[in-house]
Amino acid sequence: MSNPEEQQSKRFFIPDFCHTQSVFIVILVAELLAILLSLARFDNENFWTILAFYSLFIQWVALISAACLCLLRGWLRNLSDIKAGTISYVIILLITLIASLLAEMIQQWIEPNIPGTKVNPVLANLMVAAILAAFWLRLFYLQAQYRLRIQAETEAKLQALQARIKPHFLFNSMNILSSLIAIQPDKAEQVVDDLSTLFRASLREHREMVSLSEEITICKHYFHIESLRLGDRMTVDWQIEGDITPYKVPSLLLQPLVENAVYHGIQPLVEGGAISIVIQATAQRLDITIRNPFDAKSHNDRRGNNVAVSNISDRLALLYGEDFTFTRQQLDREYVVNIQLPLSEQDPS
């Protein structure tokens, strides 16, 4: 029984042309284009006539394109960005083609005697449409990417802060400290050290890359606090194979995942269990697997966890594009998280 969670949050990059505001902007931009093209003719006498013709034609194409994109929006947003972009592009070109052919026919019908100009007007229209549509689609895409990035970064920051200042973690740590100060003051000192390491990490810039070994150290500090709290109910098994020194990972990549393993895996189990973290590094790729026992029955609250998971997946997508995998699997009695990353070229500084 496997149940890999699909968590691709869909954010569609093409603006919603069903909105009056967008339609207004389309009209405005189309009109600006008409003015621009009319001015480019350098024909003072016929300027207004030319503008009228251009306006009519461009508005026609632009509004029908917008209407089509509005109607197809529901379908397009379920496709990949590349497919949706290509289809939108083809639609705009088709509409331009049809409109141009119709315009040509009408013109022939009204004034059949005017001989064809040097440049085929249908082809010229198509070229203009092709260039402009490509430009706009690219612009929309970049804008959406930018927005996504800002959003993910802000979320990551906020979330990391909340993760550390998460009331139960804070209060649990305070409880541990107050117990230890009386019983084992030297261990209390160590917990203060663990806590400050964790707080320092969560206050770091979120775009920052840290060495994998640093991230592992942070996880170990975290585990130290939790092992004091959970006693012998929790064991942690690290297996590191290969040379991890060249690998850098986004700061706080693993810690939220091992925290999930503790809170959702070990803590609800009376008998506790073992968390296993296997890291395999080759010359090109890094493979990290975190396993924890999981009892679906004793479990009713998984809300907090998905926020952390989707945030990690967003950050990885920004850093590595398509070149990474991040899977979560809930097996019968076990929860497995796997991350595979390429050797990153990015320099942190």
Next chain:
Amino acid sequence: MKLLIVDDEPLARARLISLLNDHPDISSMVEAANGLEAIEQYKDSQPDVILMDIRMPGMDGLEAARHLAQLENAPIIIFTTAYDDHALDAYDLNAIGYLLKPVQRDKLLHSLATANRLSSDQMSKLPRAQRKFISAQVAGKLQMVALDEVYYFRAEQKYVVACHDNGELLLEETLKALEAELSQRFIRIHRSALVAMDKIAALVKTPSGQTVLTFSGIDVQLEVSRRHLPEVRKTIKQLSQR
């Protein structure tokens, strides 16, 4: 005064013990790590007061308190809890009083001096929806059965009998209350029977025209009343589709 300290975190227990070590009125302190262990420990050591953490794996403190409260000389229970976002909002804890962790010495001593048994009114405010065990007093001792092990509840004249893996348990609860509480996992098949959905094997028609329900695991047939038959069929169908 004998004390039982219940908390899943060893350090939290250690702190309470260190706070109360030199208390002149306390003759002994024993520990337990969850609700079920607490009930076991209670049988052995018969404490006067239990310091009970609320959030624990397995059986939590509130459920343990509810089971213990059935006893004739129920112990005094003082709850302890760490701040735990909204998880505890649902429980009207003000009705029973509790100590916040880390527990402060004065507050702890004050509660020990003033604590009373939970009144039945307070008990009724403890959550009823999430228990994992059923319990009954048998010859003065508390007998616990995990709900997972229960095949069905059968109403007899005055009692409800829970049939489970290792026999039967007489409960002083009504079938109606059980049905209301356990509707997620149990289904009414007859005026006098409530059945664990995951233990159902099949519906069988007898030669005499009755419909009976069979179980996986035990050789028992229970009659399904005509009134409940459509609902039972629907549930079995949904279960088999899962």
